[in-house]
């Protein structure tokens with residue numbers, strides 16, 4: 164029977180006996196405990212911090228005396244003096260086992276730490292990135308046994324980190340020799356090993372210990388907006404989130420007009436490719452500045468996007484996506500060097516991963532939603548709607564998952580709306596209209612105060628009130644309906660019909676005035692009849708897409724609904740119900756998941772296993788094509804009324820009383836609003 168001391172690690176519960184004098188890091192490695200180290204136990208990276216516990220631990224059958232670990236040593240003292248170690252912490256590579264002991268590995272010392280996401284229902288992300296840092300001591304060259312510097316670096320990585328094979332491209336080779344000498348043969352390398360790669364590739368090399376971290380970008384490339392999350396590749400923490408409008412809008416608002424632009428203009432696809440790549444370069448620079456890091460430290464980028472954006476990003480002509488059978492150049496995931504895509508404002512050897520597409524109209528963004536929300540693991544039937552310029556819709560449970568993309572247009576993102584703007588400081592994001600006085604009150608992004616509260620003007624002094632964002636316009640339309648300013652068909656009444664001078668004539672129709680700063684040279688913010696129509700088209704397309712999946716699944720109801728998308732978190736259930744955006748579901752079963760596509764991109768960035776997983780999952784998803792399905796049109800027309808005429812939420816009447824005005828007489832409205840929106 165061994166008399167060696169017993170070491171118990173928490174939270175893993177792994178335990179084993181080790182000879183006196185074994186470093187804690189060595190014990191952890193032998194037991195497979197998740198304890199980080201970049202310097203390989205040399206006492207310089209501080210990644211191996213542990214917290215020993217002393218005393219009685221009946222649960223573990225351990226009594227740990229005060230001298231169960233070796234004494235605090237000079238290396239720990241030096242680190243503590245320079246950087247400071249939290250009280251009670253030791254360096255796992257310095258402290259050695261002297262007696263029975265319980266050792267806690269704090270989350271920040273775990274390689275595969277979990278990143279806690281905000282939404283309670285959301286899955287955690289386990290850190291397991293494709294690119295990692297390794298500190299190595301490389302043998303110096305010897306004239307009598309000549310070998311190249313790269314070969315000695317490879318040998319060092321094999322001996323010190325069990326890494327078998329590495330590759331390095333020419334641009335790295337040109338740095339290798341000066342960096343090795345500058346670091347006096349001690350260097351840190353960033354190695355990238357993709358989930359399908361045989362060998363690791365040296366992405367970057369620094370003299371000595373590199374202490375400035377590694378970063379990655381998770382980018383949700385939408386038709387209207389590009390959103391990026393700059394993520395710390397060691398901790399998973401999002402350091403900065405930023406976005407900009409997709410500059411391809413100038414070639415066409417929706418996807419099909421961009422495909423047409425490409426068809427009509429030779430070289431048009433290349434123009435659009437250039438525009439989006441330049442925008443991503445600009446975004447990379449600005450987000451790095453915002454986070455205060457060098458953009459050279461960005462070593463990986465993950466993209467999620469719809470199929471047309473996917474092709475234009477990669478420099479592939481999207482013309483085949485404009486006509487049946489909507490053939491993609493490839494639906495597989497893509498792994499390639501960033502510089503092949505002219506993404507020049509990040510590390511020159513950074514790597515790009517693009518999630519797989521599901522089908523011709525159902526893209527990598529939908530795959531990202533599936534990765535984030537995991538409908539295939541749901542016991543009950545869940546409908547997931549990710550609202551953007553296209554709505555990505557998934558319906559499924561453990562037995563089967565269906566997906567489609569529905570052309571909602573950019574109205575939900577504040578585009579093609581007369582006073583619309585993207586979600587940025589100054590944009591109206593919440594609005595309430597008093598049903599009696601018909602007066603509005605609102606909140607703008609950047610302030611918690613309502614416009615009729617004291618101190619509002621001071622709080623918005625810098626941003627001003629600039630327009631309405633996507634969630635603001637949805638609330639505005641729903642509130643107008645509840646306040647009797649809008650009839651069931653979506654017509655805005657006149658001042659006489661509604662009893663408020665805020666309903667002002669605009670051409671042959673009317674508009675509702677929310678805010679007027681024109682006297683001071685500011686904006687005049689209204690909701691026009693055209694805006695209402697754009698929202699009606701968008702919500703009808705959304706509803707019709709969802710309904711089509713339900714037909715395919717042979718169900719009339721779903722167990723729960725998850726609203727995702729950049730503003731999914733901001734749409735109140737009440738407003739979604741009034742608009743009739745989504746099929747009937749129990750009110751308490753409608754939840755928000757925030758930006759699910761962006762989260763899917765972050766998961767794929769932080770966890771290499773998630774890449775294999777989503778590549779498998781997309782092969783099992785059945786896609787439904789809305790563009791050629793005649794029933795889509797029927798559902799679309801039926802969904803036009805506000806709220807939905809034949810499928811209103813049963814609970815709606817308990818939540819709100821809807822007036823039933825009709826403004827047809829003399830209303831002179833333009834168009835029926837029942838035209839079929841082009842796929843966008």
Ligand code: FES
Nearest residue numbers: 204206208209256
């Ligand atoms: S492993 Fe680097 S300081 Fe301990």
